[in-house]
Every structure is written in structure tokens, then in C-alpha cells.
Amino acid sequence: MSGTPEQAIQVRELRKTYVVPEREGGLAAAARSLVRRRTREVPAVAGISFDVAPGEIVGFLGPNGAGKTTTLKVLSGLLHPTSGEVTALGHVPWQRETAFLRRMTLIMGQRNQLAWDIPVVDSFDLNRAIYQIPAAEYRERVKELVELLELEELLRKPVRNLSLGERMKCEVAGSLLHRPDVLFLDEPTIGLDVTMQRRIRNFIAHYTERTGATTLLTSHYMADVEALCRRVLVIHHGQLLYDGDLAGLVTRFSPHKTIVIDLEPSGPAVDGRIEALVGSPDWLVSHAEDRLTLRVPRSETAAVTTRLLANLQVADVIVEEPPIDEVIDLVFAAGPADAQAKDAR
Amino acid sequence: MRGLPLRQLVDVYRAKFRAEIALQFAYRWALAIWLLGLLLQPIVYLVVWTTVARSQGGTVGGFSARDFAAYFTIFMVVNQLTFTWHYWEFEWRVRQGFFSPLLLRPIHPLHNDLAENVTFKLLTFTVVAPVAVLLLVTFNASLNPSPWQVLAFLPALVFAFALRFLLEWTLALAAFWLTRVTAINQAYYLAVVFLSGQMAPLELLPEAVQVIAAVLPFRWMVAFPVETVLGRLSPMEVAVGLAAQLIWIGLALGLLRFGWRAGVRRYSAVGA
Amino acid sequence: MLWLSFRLGALNAIQYRADFMVQLFQSLIGLGIALGGIAVVFSQTDQLGGWRQEELIALIGVFMLVGGLIAVVIRPSMEQLMEGVRLGTLDFTLTKPADAQVLVSVKRVEIWRLVEVVLGAALIVLAMVQLGERVSLERVAAFAVTMLAGVAIVYSFLLILSTLAFWLVRLENILVIFHSMYEAGRWPVGIYPPWLRATLTFVVPVAFAITVPVEALVGRLEPATLVGSLLLAVAFLIASRWFWRLGLRHYTGASA
Structure with missing residues (x-):
């Protein structure tokens, strides 16, 4: 399946290997490392390829350390891959061209992008200036986001005074002000209560439906993936184990x-x-x-x-059918070798 | 990250300005405390050197007590307007991943810091200026620059700020390679204290130190505008100084561009 | 507890080996600048407000020694404490089964700053040699006692400042004020105008940590000051403890 220019995202043989210092416990070993430092290569992503068509919503599944976040960071231009080819919206992400950055967003559930100490609305206004959103459109979008996510009460408060859920709502709203065509969502609902998870999830569904944005989502919560994604990519030890719809995943692995x-x-x-x-x-x-x-x-x-x-x-x-969570566990327990054996079957 | 339209930049700076004012207002007490500490510094050196001058029958190396008062007060003002703090934040930014949101935006992160810096300066200047006047009056400072010296002071000040900002932002990039840069930053800070004329007018330091301060950018980052407005430099010396500032600004820009590219490459290689 | 913290600090520091060299380099620069400053001043005069050069060297020695102690454990721990209050990570410390004040006070150790302590001590010894017969055992004892009292006062003072973080949010700057006040301690407080001298003695008690011990060493200390210094140390320790508890009661976590 060769990549066609119509694809929103193309990934070919993507590899990312981190070099980390090797450490042993104890003072003596630490002292030794003063003299010579040993390093070790850790492959985070070990050669994965996939395409995402415009408007597709794709879920990334995999246990911690599988390489999901690394892949999202490469796609959003934060990481330079070790090898492989990637294009997103026709750009090479890590060249970080303005034209590309304006059209995408990365939301990380565990990171704040809004300034911690200033009122939400000031952060929004800053984004308006940075992304050159025309004033009229900006007002309209803020109004819409305020209604959809019920932000009215929150806008004037500094981010540090918001609860996690409120913060996440503002975070999502702020990240979508510039109407990105590509969304990278890394655990957008992590740590939120069930109601708030549903809230965010519904909002993302609404946004993508309205704008036709291409979306890549990682989440620990299967509910997110089941509700939003028709297609899932299962990644484990940096390798792609499965690419297809959720139902297929169940028949294949269970x-x-x-x-x-x-x-x-x-x-x-x-x-x-x-x-x-x-x-x-x-x-x-x-x-x-x-x-x-x-x-x-x-x-x-x-x-x-x-x-x-x-x-x-x-x-x-x-x-x-067995519950999807169980199937996923099964996939990860099996590991790449077994999965490939199943492929061959 | 090229080709930013000026209009967009102005807009970003204005938005940042509003946000920053809200921020500083929220932390007005911390700001006041910080200013208090800032103001103490010139007084200490002023007192030490005034004590010395007095014990030497009035003047030291051509500085009377009143000259010292003028020198250290003006120095405080210039230092306040030119200093930056961003290189203290980089380590934390890199380590905590706070660089990532800045990199995701379609605008160079330098603008974020520059806007923050200028806003902060404008705000604090409203306190620093009256305090400077108060110090000048209290310590009976002798400050009477001629019009051309005042005129030359302005570009010297602006260049000093530009130079210091660019160089210190470049220094900050070290955080992309080293995990702990506090030590480097402190070493740099101490060099600034000594070589920029903060401890004593450069004229009172040994010849060799004066040469070092002039060859390196330190003199041009702070001391030079002070010396200009105090009337201690000839027109020729002022012209040479302005030229030195411009040359260093050029060098700093080159270094920054190069360092930034390499730094981001490094950042995106090791894990953002 | 302090030892554990030290061990952890050492382990951490060794991993960043480049920092050791930089720290050594930096401390030497700091020393050079301090001595340079004195040299510059004494190139223009032979006494500063009645203090001779070797007495000022002893003063710089104490300045570095006490400054080093603060930099090794007190200041980093206090910074961590305030960050903990701001971000809510103090929760983890408070749930540990040990005295929270002790825990936060030795929470972080910057081991390389010990270099400063060593350099400061060396400088004091050097100055004592220069002072020659003026140093007696009695004076050294008085010096040790007043310095201990001084460190206790500074520690309590910093703890009180940091505890303010429970009420006021962004206070990293408050340690900056101590830092710049501390810089003023490079010189004998006697040379300052009365209002500043009073500030450095009673508001930000730098004088007790630096000038007073050196006065003890060179034999200028009045017995009343010695007693006063000890009493103040006790008062400060008690006050800081009380204030810390008051602050804790006010702690609500970051999102409050």
C-alpha cells in the first residue's frame, strides 16, 4: 500500500531510538561513572508504517512505554526520528514549518499548555495573536466553545485555580481555537472522572465531525477509543501489531x-x-x-x-465476545512474536 | 520560523503584554519584595566606596562620594533595564517538558521571552525610576550630563539591552545539552557582577581586568551606558563603544541562530 | 535523615559530573571575586570602617562558610518546599511518618556546594594565621558558638520566609531578597548607615551569621552581644517552629 498524496498522515518505517546513560545503584558505581559513562540504546519505536486518511479518527492502543507518545511527538514535530519517513499534511513535521504548526495541535493530558498563573481568557487571547485568528472569528469560536464546554465561569480564573477537569476543558478549547486540521491527543482524559471523560470525548467527536479534522488519539480508557475511533492501531514494544477496526481486533486476537x-x-x-x-x-x-x-x-x-x-x-x-479490555490484555500478553505467528495463520 | 509579519508580532506582543500585566498584578507582593532586594545592591557598593572615599580624604581614583552615588544609582537603573532571567528558566523548561508547547506554536519562543521581559521592565520601571531619583537626592549624587551625553545614552542603553538579551538567551541554550546548568549560570552571573562594573567602576579595577571587560561583551552590556551618561567618556570613546556594541550584537545574533538550530535538533533527538 | 539526604544528593550530583567541575570553577571564581573586591578596595585604602584587610578576609571566609551551608542544604530545601506548596507536591512529604519540618529542611542537598564550605573554612584558617597571636582558644570557642547561633538564626529566618508560601503563592523571589541581603554581609555591617545596619541585624539577621562571629574571632565582641546572639537563636528557632505549624494548618494543596 503505497502512500498517496491524499493521505493526511503517512508514516514509513518510523524508528526512534533513545540513548540513555546506564546506571547502577550505589555510591561506588556512581563514582565510577564519573570517569566513564556507559550508555545504552533503547528503541522506543522500531519501524512502524501506516497511513491516515483525511478525517479519519484513529486510536492508538498499547501499554505504557509501547511507543505511542513517541510516535505522536514525532508526528507533531517535537521529536526527530532516528530513521524513517513521515509526512503530515504534506509537511515533514520536525522541520516545524509555520504553515504546518498552524494547522495542527497536540493535546497532552498530563501537560499544561495554558499559562499556569494567568486567567484562561488571556491565554486564549495570546493564542489568537499567535495563530493570527481574525478577531470576529475568534469571538465566535470562543463563544461556541464556552457554550459547548460550559466555560463561562472559568474564563476569568487563573489556570492554577481550576480543577483537573476544568483545566482539561480549557486546555482542549485553547488548543482548538485555531481550528487545526490535525489533532494529536495524548491521553486527553487521563485522571478525569467518568462524567468529565464523557464530556471531553463527546466534544472531540463533535469537533471532528464538524471540521473533518484528522485525529490520532491515545488513551488508557477503552471507552474513549470505542466511542471515537473506527480504526485502531495496536502498538507494542515499538512495533505495530494490528491496524484495522475494533471488531476485527477481537476476532483476530481472541x-x-x-x-x-x-x-x-x-x-x-x-x-x-x-x-x-x-x-x-x-x-x-x-x-x-x-x-x-x-x-x-x-x-x-x-x-x-x-x-x-x-x-x-x-x-x-x-x-x-470477550470484553475489549481483555482482548487488549491478551494481545499485549502474547507479544509481537505470537501476534505475528497469528498473522501467518 | 521565518517570515513573521510585523503586524502579527505587534499583536502577539500586545496580547502577551496584557497577560503579563495580569500576572504581575497577581503577584504584586512578590514583585515588591523582589524590587526591594534589587534596590539594596547599589546601596551596599555605594556605602563601601563612599566609606573608602571618605577615609582617603574625599576621592578615590577620581570618584568622590557624590560620584559614587551617581554611578551606582545609574548602574542600578541600567542593570534593571537590561538584565534577563530566562537563562535561569531553561533548565526547568527543558527538564519538565515545558519547551514542547512553545515549540508547537508557529512563532519563535524568543518572542515569548522578549515580550515577557519588556513588559516586566516597563512595569518595574515605574518603581525603579522614582527610587533612583530618591537615591540620587538622598546621597546628594553629582549627575549633570550634557545634552549629547543624554542623547548618546539612549542608543547605548537600547544596544546594551539587545546585546545582553541575545547573549543570555544564547547562554540559556546550554540547557539543551547539559542536564544541570545552574552552575554555569552562576558562574556567568558572577562574571557579570565583576566585569560589567557592578562591584566598582571599571576604572578602579586593575588594568588587566579593564581590558578583559572591554574585550568580552561585559562592559558593553551595562557599564558603558552608565559611563556615558556620567560624562566620563569623550565623544570618540562613546562612538567606539557604540560600534563595539553593534559588533557584539551581530556576533550574538549569529551565535543565537546557530545555537538555537543545534539546540532544537538536540532537544528533538533526546526526547522532548 | 540528613545523612540519607546527603547520600541521595551525592548520588544525584555524581550523575551530573560536569557540574562538579563547574561548581569548583565557580566557587573559585566566587572566591576570586570576593578577594578581588577586597584587593580593589584596599588598593585604594588601608582600612575600611576600622577593619583591616586580614580581618575582612576572615569575614569573607565566614561569609563563604555560612553561605555554603545555606547553599548545600537550607536554600535548596526551602526552594523545594515552596515549589511543593505551589504545585501541591508537598502532599507526599506530609504523608511520611516523620517530623515534617525536619523532612522539608533536608529535603534537597546540593552536595557540590560543600566546596564553598571548604573554601570558606580554608580562608578562615588563613586569616587566623595572618592574625597571629591575636587568636586565642577562648576567641575560637566564642567564634564557634556565635557562628552556630548565627546559622540557627539564618535557618529559622529562611524557614519563616518559605513558610509564607502557604499564604502567598509565587514567592521564589522572597529567597532572592535574602540572597541580596546576604550579599551585604560581605562587608562589616558597621559601615552601613544606621537604618541599613538595623535591618541587617534585626529584620534580615545577616549580621549574627557573619559579622558577629568574625568579631568574636578578632576579639571585638562584647559579651552582651554573645549572650544576645544565643538568646536570639533560641527565640528564632521557637518562632520558626510555631510559624511552620501555623502555615501547615493553612496548607490546602495546589488546586485550592
């Missing part, structure tokens, strides 16, 4: 489905026959009172369900 069967309490006892009926003792997760829980290979699901329905007095049947 070879099992869960079957829960409630039996008629009045029915005959099933204890003796149960293992034969299920097909394999390994598939039976639990059998308590009138409820059977099974974990069955995807391909066997239909057969097992049919068999059980035919031979038992069943009150209710539920066949479900």
Missing part, C-alpha cells in the same frame, strides 16, 4: 467466545453428561447451580451451542 447457559431449575441433573456434551473439559469455565459458563474456540461455537440446546433444558443462552 480465538474464543464465551457461552453462558442458564438451565431450567426443574430440569434433570446434568452433572454426569456435562463434559461429554461440552466437548472438552478445558472449555468449561464454571458450573454453578443452574449456570454454565464456557469458553469455546470460535470455530466450535455453533456446534457446541446446538449440542447443548438439543440435550439440555435450557432457559437462556448468551454467546458473547
